[in-house]
Every structure is written in structure tokens, then in C-alpha cells.
Amino acid sequence: MKHFLQFVALGFCATTMPAAAQDYTPDAPLCIAPANPGGGWDLTCRSVARLLSEFDLTENTMQVRNMPGAGGGVAFAYTVGQQADNSDLVVAASGGTTLLLSRGELPDLEYTDVRWIGAIGADFPVIAVREDSEFDTLDSLLERLREDPRSVVLGGGSAVGGTDHIRPLQLARAGGVEDVANLRYISFEAGTAVTELLGGRSHVFTAGISEIAGQFEAGAVRILAVMAPERLDGAYSEIPTARELGYDVVAPNWRGFYAPAGMSDAAYDYWTNALLTIEASDEWAQVRQQNGLAPLRMVGEEFNTYVTEEVEVFREFSRELGLME
Amino acid sequence: MTDRLLGAFLLLVGIAYAVATSFIQVGFTSDTLGPRAVPYLLGFVLILLSAALILRPARPVVIEWPRGAVLLSLGLAVGSFILYALAIEPLGFVISTILQVGFLSLLFGARPLPALIGAVLTTAALYGLFNFLLGLRLPGGLVFGG
Amino acid sequence: MLALLGSGFEYVFRPENLLLVFLGCFIGTMIGMLPGLGGSNAVAILLPLVFAVQLEPAAALILFAGIYYGSEYGNSISAILLNIPGTSGAVATTFDGYPMARNGKAGAALAMSAVASFTGGTISVVGLMLLAPQLAKWALHFGPAEYFVLIIFALTMVAALTQGDLVKGLIAGILGLMVSTVGLDPAGTSARFTFGSMKLYDGIDFVVVMIGLFAVGEVLLALERSRARVELVEFVTKARISFAEIRGAMGTMVRSSVLGFGIGALPGAGATIASFLGYTLEKSISKDRDSFGKGNIRGVAAPESANNSAANGAFVPLLTLGVPGSATTAVVLVALVGLNVTPGPLLIQNHPDVFWGLIASMYVGNLMLLALNLPLVGLFVRMLMIPQWCLMPAVIVISFIAIYAINNSAFDLLLISGIGVVGYLMRKFGFPIAPAVLGLVLGHLMEVNLRQALALSDGDWGILFASPITAVLWVLVALGLMAPLFPHLRRKLRAGRG
Numbered sequence: 001m002k003h004f005l006q007f008v009a010l011g012f013c014a015t016t017m018p019a020a021a022q023d024y025t026p027d028a029p030l031c032i033a034p035a036n037p038g039g040g041w042d043l044t045c046r047s048v049a050r051l052l053s054e055f056d057l058t059e060n061t062m063q064v065r066n067m068p069g070a071g072g073g074v075a076f077a078y079t080v081g082q083q084a085d086n087s088d089l090v091v092a093a094s095g096g097t098t099l100l101l102s103r104g105e106l107p108d109l110e111y112t113d114v115r116w117i118g119a120i121g122a123d124f125p126v127i128a129v130r131e132d133s134e135f136d137t138l139d140s141l142l143e144r145l146r147e148d149p150r151s152v153v154l155g156g157g158s159a160v161g162g163t164d165h166i167r168p169l170q171l172a173r174a175g176g177v178e179d180v181a182n183l184r185y186i187s188f189e190a191g192t193a194v195t196e197l198l199g200g201r202s203h204v205f206t207a208g209i210s211e212i213a214g215q216f217e218a219g220a221v222r223i224l225a226v227m228a229p230e231r232l233d234g235a236y237s238e239i240p241t242a243r244e245l246g247y248d249v250v251a252p253n254w255r256g257f258y259a260p261a262g263m264s265d266a267a268y269d270y271w272t273n274a275l276l277t278i279e280a281s282d283e284w285a286q287v288r289q290q291n292g293l294a295p296l297r298m299v300g301e302e303f304n305t306y307v308t309e310e311v312e313v314f315r316e317f318s319r320e321l322g323l324m325e
Numbered sequence: 326m327t328d329r330l331l332g333a334f335l336l337l338v339g340i341a342y343a344v345a346t347s348f349i350q351v352g353f354t355s356d357t358l359g360p361r362a363v364p365y366l367l368g369f370v371l372i373l374l375s376a377a378l379i380l381r382p383a384r385p386v387v388i389e390w391p392r393g394a395v396l397l398s399l400g401l402a403v404g405s406f407i408l409y410a411l412a413i414e415p416l417g418f419v420i421s422t423i424l425q426v427g428f429l430s431l432l433f434g435a436r437p438l439p440a441l442i443g444a445v446l447t448t449a450a451l452y453g454l455f456n457f458l459l460g461l462r463l464p465g466g467l468v469f470g471g
Numbered sequence: 472m473l474a475l476l477g478s479g480f481e482y483v484f485r486p487e488n489l490l491l492v493f494l495g496c497f498i499g500t501m502i503g504m505l506p507g508l509g510g511s512n513a514v515a516i517l518l519p520l521v522f523a524v525q526l527e528p529a530a531a532l533i534l535f536a537g538i539y540y541g542s543e544y545g546n547s548i549s550a551i552l553l554n555i556p557g558t559s560g561a562v563a564t565t566f567d568g569y570p571m572a573r574n575g576k577a578g579a580a581l582a583m584s585a586v587a588s589f590t591g592g593t594i595s596v597v598g599l600m601l602l603a604p605q606l607a608k609w610a611l612h613f614g615p616a617e618y619f620v621l622i623i624f625a626l627t628m629v630a631a632l633t634q635g636d637l638v639k640g641l642i643a644g645i646l647g648l649m650v651s652t653v654g655l656d657p658a659g660t661s662a663r664f665t666f667g668s669m670k671l672y673d674g675i676d677f678v679v680v681m682i683g684l685f686a687v688g689e690v691l692l693a694l695e696r697s698r699a700r701v702e703l704v705e706f707v708t709k710a711r712i713s714f715a716e717i718r719g720a721m722g723t724m725v726r727s728s729v730l731g732f733g734i735g736a737l738p739g740a741g742a743t744i745a746s747f748l749g750y751t752l753e754k755s756i757s758k759d760r761d762s763f764g765k766g767n768i769r770g771v772a773a774p775e776s777a778n779n780s781a782a783n784g785a786f787v788p789l790l791t792l793g794v795p796g797s798a799t800t801a802v803v804l805v806a807l808v809g810l811n812v813t814p815g816p817l818l819i820q821n822h823p824d825v826f827w828g829l830i831a832s833m834y835v836g837n838l839m840l841l842a843l844n845l846p847l848v849g850l851f852v853r854m855l856m857i858p859q860w861c862l863m864p865a866v867i868v869i870s871f872i873a874i875y876a877i878n879n880s881a882f883d884l885l886l887i888s889g890i891g892v893v894g895y896l897m898r899k900f901g902f903p904i905a906p907a908v909l910g911l912v913l914g915h916l917m918e919v920n921l922r923q924a925l926a927l928s929d930g931d932w933g934i935l936f937a938s939p940i941t942a943v944l945w946v947l948v949a950l951g952l953m954a955p956l957f958p959h960l961r962r963k964l965r966a967g968r969g
Contacts, residue, residue, distance in 0.1 A: 036515065036877075043805070067879055070672035074880075077669060105662075106669070153927060159659020160356075186926045187658055189919070191794035191801075195738060198792070199611040201927055210808075214793040214815015290811050323660060331900060335642060342649060342664075349656075349663050356922050357930040360656035360663055363918045367652065371645045377638050388899055395698040402694055403892055406687070409871060410884030418872070426864040433697055433860035440860070447865050455872055459502070459516050463872070 024266035026088035029062035031257075033092050034075035036068050040291070041092035044121075044255050047287045051278045072097045073106045080113045083260050087267035090117060090257040095163045097258075098307055102314035103161075103324050115263055116307045117271050118299030119256030120279040121288045123208035124228040125167040126239070128221045130197055138224040138245050141204065142175035145183065154185045155193045155202030157211065161323040162187065167227060167251045168206040169317055174247040181321050197221065208253050209236065210292025227251040232294050252296050256303065272300040327386055332378030339375055343368030398432050405429065418463040422448045476600070479827030483835050488533055492832055495537020496840045502538075503545020506686045506866065507678055507873030509558035510542035510782070511798035518806055528812045529828035535803050536829060537836045540592060543742070543779050544840055547584040548851055551771070552577060555686045555866065559677060559912050560742035560778040562905055563750040565685075566632075567763060567770025574766050577855060581848045582712040583768050584775045585841055587724050591776030592837035594728035595735070595783035599790075600830050603819075606736045606784075607791035613737050615923035616934045620944040621737075622917040625744045627951035628751045629906040634764050636901060643902045647910025648917075650675055657919040670882045677911045679874055683887035684904050686870040688894025690863045697859055712768075720772040723753050731777035735784020738796040742778040742785075743912050747905075749777030751951075783833065790818055790826060 029052065031045035042064070049062035067075040075091055083089050091114075101111040127138060135141040144152055156164025165187070169180040177183070185206075188196055194212055196202040198220060205212055205221065209232070215221045217235060225242040226232060229250045232239065242249045259271060278284050279297050288295065298306050318324045346364040391399055409425045416424075427444035435443065456463055482488060502513040514535050521531045546557035551568035564584065571580040598606075613621075626644065633640025653664045654674025665671040727749035734745040753773040754763040763770050785796035793814035795801035807814050812822050819826045854862070874883050897904060928934035935941060 039805070065879070068673070069878065069880070070669045073669055073672065107667070150929065159655075161660060184926070184929070186923055188923065191738065195611060195788070195792060195794055196614065199614055201614045214813045214817065217813065218816035220816055291808060292813075327900070345664055350661050356658060357925040358922050360658065360661035363921070364649075364652050364663065367645055367649050371642065371649070374638060374642050374645060378642070381638070386901065388901075390899070391695050391699065395695055398698050399691060399695060399895075402691060403888060406867070406871075406888035406891065407885060410881055410888060413871070413875065413884065414881050422868055422872075426868055429864035429867060430860045432694060433863055435858075435860035443861050444864075447861075447868065451865075451868060451872065455876065459876075464875070 024087070024264070024270040026058060026060075026062075026267065026270070028060060028088050029058050030086075030089050031062055031064050031092065032075050032079070032089065033064055033066050034068060034072035034097075036066055040094065040255065041072075042066060043287075043291060044092045044257075047284075048257075048275075048278060051281065051283055051287075052274060054283065055277060055281070057274050057277065070106070071100050073100055073109075076101070076106060076109060076114070079258075079260050080109055085262035086260050087263045089263075090259050090271060092255070093258050094255050095253045095310065096158070098310050099161075099163055099166075099314050102311040103318055111307060111311050114258040114261050115268060116304045117257045117259050117268070118275045118279075118303045119252070119254035119296055119306075120275055120284065120299070121256075121291075121293035122228075122252035122254045122296035123210045123293055124226050124232070125164065125206060125251055125253060126209045126212065126226045127168060127171065127224045127242075128197070128205040128212055128216070129203065129224060130200065131220055131222055133203065133222065135204075135224065138171075138175075138240075138242065138247070141224060142172065142177065142247075145172050145175070145177050149177065149179070149182050150184060152184065152204060153202045154183060154204045154206050155188050155196050156185065156206040157188060157191070157193045158207070160185065160187050161318055161321050163251075163253055164193075164207045165321075166314060166317045167249075168204070169321075170249045170251060170313070171225070171227065171242055171247055174242075174249050180317070208292075209294075213292055228294060252294075254296055254298070255293060256298070268300075275299050326383065327388060328384065329379050332375045335375035335378065336372060339368050339371035342371065402429065402432055405432075414464045417465050419448060419452065422451065472600075475823055475827045476830065478824075479829075479831030480834075482529060482824065482828045483533060483831040488530060488832070489835070491530055491534045492537045492836050492839050493843070495534045495539075496541040496836060496843055499538035499541020499543075500545040500548075500840075500844065501541075503542030503557050504548050505545075505873055506549060506555050506557055506870045507682045507877070508542075509546060509560075509799075510539045511802055512873075512877065513538045513542055514799055514802040514806070518802065521806060528807060528822070529825050531806055532803070532825060532829045533832035533836075535799075535806065536832050537839070539782055539799055540588070540779065540833075540836050540840050543782055544585065544588050544844060547588070547771075547775055548581065551580045551584065552851065552854055553866065554689050556681070558742075559681060559908055560746050560781075561774075562681075562685075562743070562908050563746040563774035563778075564771060566750060566774075566905070567765070567767050570764065570766035571768065571771065572855070576766065577852045578848050579712040579716065579768065580771050581851055582845060583716070583720065583771045585844045585848070586712070586717055587720070587727075587772040587775035588779040589837050589841045590724040591728040591731060591779035592783060592833065592840075594725065594776075595732040595780040596830060596833040596837070598729075598732045598780075599783055599786060599833070603787050603791050606733075606787050610737050610788060610792075612938070612940060614938075615920040615927060617938060617940045617944065618737070618920040619917060619924055619935065620941045620948065621744075622913050622920065624944055624948045624951055625747065625913055626909065626917070627948055628747050629909060631751050631755065631951060632747070632905055632909075633903055639900070639902045640906050643897065643904070644906035644910040647680075647907035647912075648914040649910075650680060650907075651677075651911050651914025652918070657915065657922055670880070674915070675886065676878065676883065677908070678877065679883050679886050680890055680911055681908055682870045682874055683890025684894035684897070684907065686866055687887055687891025688898060688904075690867055691891060691895040692898060693859060693863050716768055720769050723769045723772045724776040726752065727773040727777040728780040731780030732784040734777075735781030735796065736787040738785075738788045738794050741797045742781040743909070745781035745784075746774035746778040747909060749773040786829070789814055790829075791816060793818070 031049055033042040033045040035041045045064045049064055052058045053061050079091055129135050154168055158164040165185045172180050193205055193207055197205045223239045225245055226239050227242050227249050231237050276299055346361050349360050351359050405428050409421055412421045423444045426447045427440050430440035430443050499513055502508050546561035547564045550556040550561040550564040551572050554565050554569040556562045556565055568580045629640055629644040653671055656663050730749055731745040750773045753769055754760055785800045788794045788796040789800045795804045804814055871884055874887055924934050
């Protein structure tokens with residue numbers, strides 16, 4: 001656990017790598033978005049495709065292909081099974097992808113079956129309550145969770161055992177709650193988690209900050225903590241991080257890419273460098289802002305290691321929740 | 326009589342569904358109902374309804390079933406749908422669609438030449454519509470590069 | 472407010488924005504006509520383009536609103552002419568629209584649909600303008616328990632909708648519900664009925680089922696008829712809609728529009744429930760119930776006003792809470808965020824140009840759609856004159872390609888082939904198709920909300936009866952269940968008197 005956190009910290013402190021000489025350029029670059037058009041993965045692919053062309057990093061425009069199914073599992077199986085040697089292919093991914101892989105729900109597929117390229121933005125999970133809630137601080141919430149764990153309803157957008165469920169449990173664990181499996185989490189569909197909080201039926205909102213931004217600006221909700229390494233920019237700068245409140249949980253819901261395992265090293269270098277170039281650009285900063293994403297840069301080997309750590313965390317909590325052996 | 330046979334078939338479907346429900350994995354953090362409750366209820370209701378279908382007084386229902394050449398052409402049509410589904414990726418949109426439209430036109434009683442012309446024109450129009458106007462990715466297949 | 476609305480109109484009446492409204496309506500109508508594709512697909516398809524040309528947020532919304540209306544109307548065209556609804560919101564339109572077309576009154580049905588859509592659109596825009604914030608507050612009282620009872624109420628309509636064999640109608644509804652349980656369960660932890668296949672993990676897309684049952688099933692029936700040389704009485708009269716008919720349906724359109732708007736404003740409920748409810752309401756209060764399902768023009772007016780009105784109602788939660796109320800508004804949400812507008816309680820305050828521009832464009836879009844489509848009715852009707860051997864293969868191929876394009880999956884094509892056979896057999900055995908679609912669309916929502924409600928109450932079933940809203944809805948459920956008995960009662964009363 002500690003190691004994992006150090007690793008995240010490292011990711012944020014890493015300085016830009018020197019751009020290596022380009023001895024590989026993809027001929028038919030392709031980005032698979034494992035969802036329907038319009039979703040987060042689709043936007044990640046399309047934005048990167050546009051910026052690759054704008055920065056002349058590709059000769060031919062990167063194509064975007066939508067391949068929805070099984071929360072990204074269909075695209076993963078396709079990549080491993082049928083595109084294992086394609087050096088021109090990257091696939092959009094996020095924390096949901098590693099979660100899926102950590103449970104072993106995809107038959108015979110492991111997170112090690114692909115090469116992890118990098119993450120270049122993140123939506124950080126928050127602990128938010130309605131503006132008239134009895135919980136003024138994260139401490140008061142955690143105290144209640146310790147004393148009467150069944151009296152608080154946590155609501156998020158992801159499934160039971162999904163990221164919106166596991167992140168607050170990590171925080172509760174750090175806050176001294178013993179039996180985290182006893183906490184009540186309700187899986188609402190995207191968006192409903194917000195209305196259920198406003199309607200007063202759920203007490204705590206646990207999904208990413210981007211989903212509740214409008215309500216926060218309007219003062220309808222209070223954000224008790226954000227699970228980011230340091231405070232976010234702009235209007236969010238008043239929100240304390242969980243870490244500064246004394247609960248060392250940093251948990252980015254990252255947006256990034258993986259590639260087929262058989263990708264050549266030259267191609268891998270090309271893609272990591274391309275991501276670094278894009279991440280450092282003003283254009284990407286704009287894309288991030290438009291999608292409610294905060295800055296994050298974990299590219300190459302460090303990202304690979306981070307994914308390994310994240311899978312371990314997910315496995316630990318999935319076991320406690322009885323979702324896997 | 327037809328209704329009773331159908332009722333018996335649906336009864337089996339209901340039972341099979343309920344049995345399959347009992348194999349659904351349940352994690353211990355599951356909510357009050359869990360993943361099995363609703364399927365059990367549905368299977369139970371289907372069993373009741375199909376029993377009603379079997380036990381109620383017979384109704385004079387006349388269903389004219391297709392026979393002979395009509396049945397054959399229906400079978401061929403369904404067969405062509407399946408072939409189309411299997412061929413669209415390897416053969417690509419253009420070739421498989423021309424074949425499918427042409428074949429169906431013949432089944433619907435068109436003469437060969439109009440069927441062929443119709444198939445080519447339909448395919449061209451749809452290719453333009455989906456590929457250029459809607460920007461949807463059509464399978465290219467072996468001929469037009471995959 | 473009038474000044475703001477005025478500036479909104481000023482914005483829409485710029486030539487380039489008028490062009491966008493026109494384009495939106497036109498593209499939407501064309502895409503909506505294709506089986507399997509609806510407004511959300513059209514918006515999603517155009518999304519990258521909107522980002523690429525960096526359209527202003529207000530302009531993008533104008534385009535999307537036009538597409539939305541257009542596709543709702545386009546769906547009704549294939550529903551009326553071919554008995555193939557493009558989306559589930561148009562299923563109820565087939566009940567009387569297709570019989571009308573069979574009676575040679577396709578033109579009147581299409582014109583009624585256009586007028587009803589216009590009425591629904593207009594009434595709901597006024598509602599959106601005046602009531603959005605209040606409605607949003609009301610919608611917040613709708614928790615999982617309330618939704619669950621609402622869905623139970625909607626399911627009781629199966630009984631009311633079924634003509635003839637009630638048992639078969641109920642079986643069709645149950646089969647639809649059963650198909651909805653395939654895939655990952657609502658809590659997201661157990662895979663059900665997937666038989667280990669990843670392809671079934673997300674469940675069976677209801678578009679796939681709908682296209683299979685309606686489009687493929689209908690083509691198989693048409694093939695049988697053409698081979699067996701059963702000549703259909705296929706004649707197209709120049710029968711136009713009369714003002715008397717429109718006036719006669721006025722009450723229907725207003726009632727359905729108000730109903731549709733209220734339901735559309737609830738996130739997640741949407742156009743399908745609205746159109747079925749609108750249809751059932753009109754049928755149950757009508758004096759000549761028996762003519763419904765045989766080509767009653769009010770049976771077209773009701774679902775068409777209701778689904779358009781609900782489509783607008785879905786903008787209420789989007790614009791006031793930042794929560795999308797339907798698949799299309801979900802894509803619009805992405806577009807808004809991408810264009811640097813944060814949807815939420817402050818949207819109307821911070822981006823008045825977006826809100827009032829949208830309202831104005833909805834007015835204009837509605838009018839444009841009417842002006843565009845009434846003259847085209849004659850052209851659409853001619854589709855019926857295309858020989859079967861040319862039309863039916865095209866219907867199959869369009870359906871297959873649309874389904875393929877949505878999920879990029881050849882597996883879905885095998886599914887619609889199989890489901891098409893089921894659709895054919897259901898018709899032969901005298902099972903109604905609509906209850907199956909209703910069950911499929913509502914099944915997942917029903918289970919999700921039931922389980923969320925019980926999770927909120929920590930297992931106490933009392934939550935399903937606790938609030939005033941649930942109480943009112945349970946009364947409606949009881950009335951809905953008794954509805955099929957009303958004619959009997961009436962007959963008995965009459966017999967007793969006579």
C-alpha cells in the first residue's frame with residue numbers, strides 16, 4: 001500500500017524525459033475506444049488523434065474505432081487475441097480497465113497481457129455531501145463511519161466493487177474503519193448518484209469531481225475531500241486533499257492507453273514520447289479542462305509499475321468485499 | 326391444440342430459466358435481493374402463464390403455416406441472413422451486400438437482371454449513405470482492405 | 472424573460488443558425504427513418520464534426536435539437552408505412568399508424584404525426600421555458616422507490632394494450648423482461664445467463680431485439696405473403712388530413728403532450744413510457760375504444776405528441792441539474808462539457824445565451840420540421856409504391872448495417888437473424904410484439920430501481936409504500952390492472968339496465 005502511494009507521488013514529480021530520436025512512425029495509427037461514441041474513452045482517442053496530426057507526429061491521421069462491450073473487455077480480448085503484434089495500435093483505458101482485469105473476470109486474460117503506455121489526465125474521486133449535511137468535515141464523516149457504519153449511505157456511479165466503491169473504502173480504511181465490507185454503498189447509474197444526493201436519499205457522493213462540478217459551483221454540495229496528490233486548480237483550490245487531512249489516499253481515476261504486448265520497443269518509445277509531447281502541450285491542457293480532468297503524467301515504465309500496484313489494491317478490496325476468491 | 330403445445334414449450338423455457346437462475350454466482354456483499362430474486366420471480370410467472378395456456382379451454386385458432394416452396398423460401402431467407410452476418414467481415418460490405426440484396430430480391434420474385442441491377446444500386450446508395458454521409462465504419466473485407 | 476427570449480430568437484434567426492436548424496431537422500428525419508438508428512446515434516455521429524469545426528455551444532445545441540426532433544419524426548415514418556419503428560419511442564405509433572396505412576390513409580397518418588409532433592414539441596418548449604427549475608425540484612422527489620412503482624404502472628399497460636388474448640400478451644411481456652436479465656446484473660457483480668460468453672456480458676441491446684422482432688420479422692412475413700401470392704389490399708389514396716380530424720385530435724394532443732413532458736422530465740423514464748402511456752390514456756378514456764388498433768387517427772396523435780414532448784422534457788434535468796434524462800441528452804451533455812459549458816444549476820444563469828438560444832431554436836425547429844415535412848408527406852407515401860422485391864432487401868440490409876455500425880459486432884447480426892425468426896413465429900402464434908418490447912425496455916430499469924430502493928432502506932420493503940408519490944402511483948397501478956375489466960362492467964351495466 002505504502003509503496004503504491006510512493007509510486008503515485010513519483011509519477012507526479014517525474015520530470016519530462018528527453019525526447020528520443022524518432023526511429024519509428026506508425027503507418028496506420030489506430031486508436032480503439034472500447035465504448036460507444038461520446039463517452040470518455042471515445043473523447044480520449046479522438047483528442048489524441050487530433051493532436052497527433054496537429055503536432056505532425058503522424059503522417060497518416062490516426063483512425064478511431066469504437067469497440068464497446070464488457071466494460072472494455074471486448075476490446076482487451078481483441079487486442080490480446082487478434083492484434084498482439086500491431087505496433088500501430090493503442091487502446092484507451094482507465095482505472096475501470098485495471099479493475100476489470102484485477103478480478104480475473106475476463107477468462108484467461110491478465111493485465112500483463114498488454115503493454116501499458118501511459119496516463120495523461122485524471123478525474124479525482126471526491127467525498128461530497130449536500131450543502132445542509134450534518135457532516136462538516138471528513139473527520140466527522142469518518143467518525144460516524146467508525147461508530148455506526150450502517151447509518152451512512154454512500155452513492156457512486158460505478159458498480160458494487162467498482163472504483164467509486166473502492167476509493168471511499170480505501171479512505172475509510174485509512175480513517176480507522178475496520179470492517180469496510182459492512183459500509184453501505186449503492187451503485188447508481190451515472191448522473192443518478194448526483195440526484196440521489198440532492199434528493200437526500202444518499203448521504204455521500206463518491207464519484208469523480210467532474211460529475212459534480214456544476215453542483216459544486218452552484219453551492220448545492222460541499223466537497224469534504226479530494227483524493228488528489230495536491231490541491232486542484234481554480235475554483236477547486238479550497239477543497240482539501242485527503243492527504244493533507246491526514247488520510248494518505250491518492251487515487252486518480254486516470255485516462256490513458258495500453259498497447260498490444262508484441263509491440264516493438266521502437267514503437268513503444270514512439271508512443272510514450274508522443275504521449276509526453278501531447279501531455280505537455282497547451283492544447284491538451286485545454287482538452288483536459290473541457291473534460292473536467294486534472295493534470296496527471298505517468299508514462300512508460302513508471303506507468304507499468306503503477307498499474308501493477310493498482311491491480312494489487314483492487315484485488316485486496318475485491319477479496320474483502322467477497323467479489324473474488 | 327397449437328396453444329397447448331406452445332404452452333408446454335414455454336413451460337419448459339420457464340423451468341430451464343429458473344434452473345439456470347440457480348447457477349448464478351452470488352457474492353456475499355450482495356444487496357437484499359441479490360441477482361437471483363428477480364429472475365426467479367419471472368421464471369415462476371412464466372410457468373404459471375404457460376400452465377394457464379395449457380389448461381384453459383381450447384380455442385379454435387387457425388394458423389396457416391407455410392408449406393412447400395413458401396417454407397423453403399423462408400428457410401433460404403433466414404439462411405441468407407446468417408450467411409450475411411458471417412460473411413460481412415471477411416468479404417466486406419460491398420460484395421456481401423450485393424449478394425444478399427440480389428438473393429433476397431430473387432426470393433421476392435424479381436427477375437435476375439433487375440435483381441442484379443437493384444442489388445448494385447442499393448449497395449452503392451447505402452455505401453454512400455453510411456460511409457460518406459454518416460461516417461460509419463463499414464467493414465472493408467479482403468477486397469477493399471480491412 | 473421576454474427580452475432574453477427575444478435575444479434567443481435573434482440568435483437563431485441568423486442565417487447560419489437557421490441553416491443549422493434546417494440541417495438538423497433534415498439529417499435527423501433521414502437518420503430516424505432508418506431502422507435501428509435514432510437521435511442519439513445521429514448526435515453521436517455528428518459530435519466529432521462539431522468539435523472539429525469548433526461550433527459555438529449555442530449553435531451546437533441548436534443543431535442537436537433539430538436532429539432530435541427530426542429523428543423522432545423520422546422514426547414515425549417507417550413505423551407508419553412499414554410497421555417498423557426506428558426506436559422504442561415509436562412502437563406505440565405502429566398500433567394505429569400502420570393500420571391507417573393499410574387502409575390507404577398513410578398520408579393522413581403521416582400528416583397527423585407531423586402535426587402531433589409539432590404540438591407536443593411546442594407545448595413542451597413552453598413548459599421547459601416556464602417550469603424547468605420547479606420541475607427539476609419535483610423530479611428530485613423521485614427516488615428509486617418511486618421509479619419502481621412508476622415502472623410497475625407502465626408494465627400494467629401490457630394488459631390494457633393487449634387486444635384479444637390476454638394470456639399471450641402477458642407471456643410476451645414476461646419474455647421481454649426475461650431477455651432484459653441477460654448480462655451483468657444491476658449491481659454489476661454477477662453475470663447472468665451469459666453462458667461464459669463475453670458477448671452477452673453487457674446484455675442484449677434492445678435495439679437489436681426491436682429490429683429483429685419488427686424489421687426482420689416483418690420482412691419474413693412479407694416474403695411469405697408474396698410467395699403465397701396473398702395480395703395485400705395495397706392502395707394509396709390521395710386522402711389528405713382534414714381540419715376536422717386535426718380539431719378532433721386536439722384534446723388528445725394536449726393531454727399527451729402534458730403527460731409526455733412530465734414523464735420526460737424524470738431522468739431515465741423517457742419517450743417510450745410516455746408514448747405508451749399517452750396511447751393507453753387516450754384509448755381508455757375514448758368512447759370508441761374498439762376502433763383503437765384498427766386505424767384510429769387519435770392513436771397516432773397520442774404517442775407522437777407524447778414522445779416529442781418527452782424528448783423535450785428530457786432537457787429539464789440536463790439543463791437544470793446537469794443530469795441527462797435520455798440517451799440523446801447524454802451525448803448532448805458530452806458536447807456541452809466539451810464546449811466548456813458546465814451543465815448544472817447555474818447553466819441558465821451563467822450561459823443565458825445557451826439556454827435561451829436552445830429554447831428559441833426549439834420553437835424554430837418545431838416549425839421548420841412541420842414546414843419541411845408536410846409537403847414531403849406525398850413523397851414519403853410513395854415509398855409504399857416501391858416494389859417489394861426492391862424495398863424489403865433494402866430494409867434487411869439497412870437494419871443489419873445499422874446494428875453492425877452501433878456495436879461493430881457480427882455477433883449482433885446473428886442475434887437479429889434469430890430474433891427475427893422469433894418475431895415471425897410470435898406473429899403466427901398471435902402474440903403481440905409491443906408488450907415484449909415494453910418488458911425489455913423496462914425490465915432493467917425495474918430491477919435496478921427495486922434493488923436500489925431496498926438498498927436505501929437497508930432491506931425494508933416499506934420504502935415502496937412510504938411516500939405520497941408511491942401511494943398515488945399504486946392507486947394508478949390498481950386502476951391499470953382493472954382497466955381491461957371496464958368494458959365488461961360497462962356491458963354488464965348496460966345489459967342490466969336494458
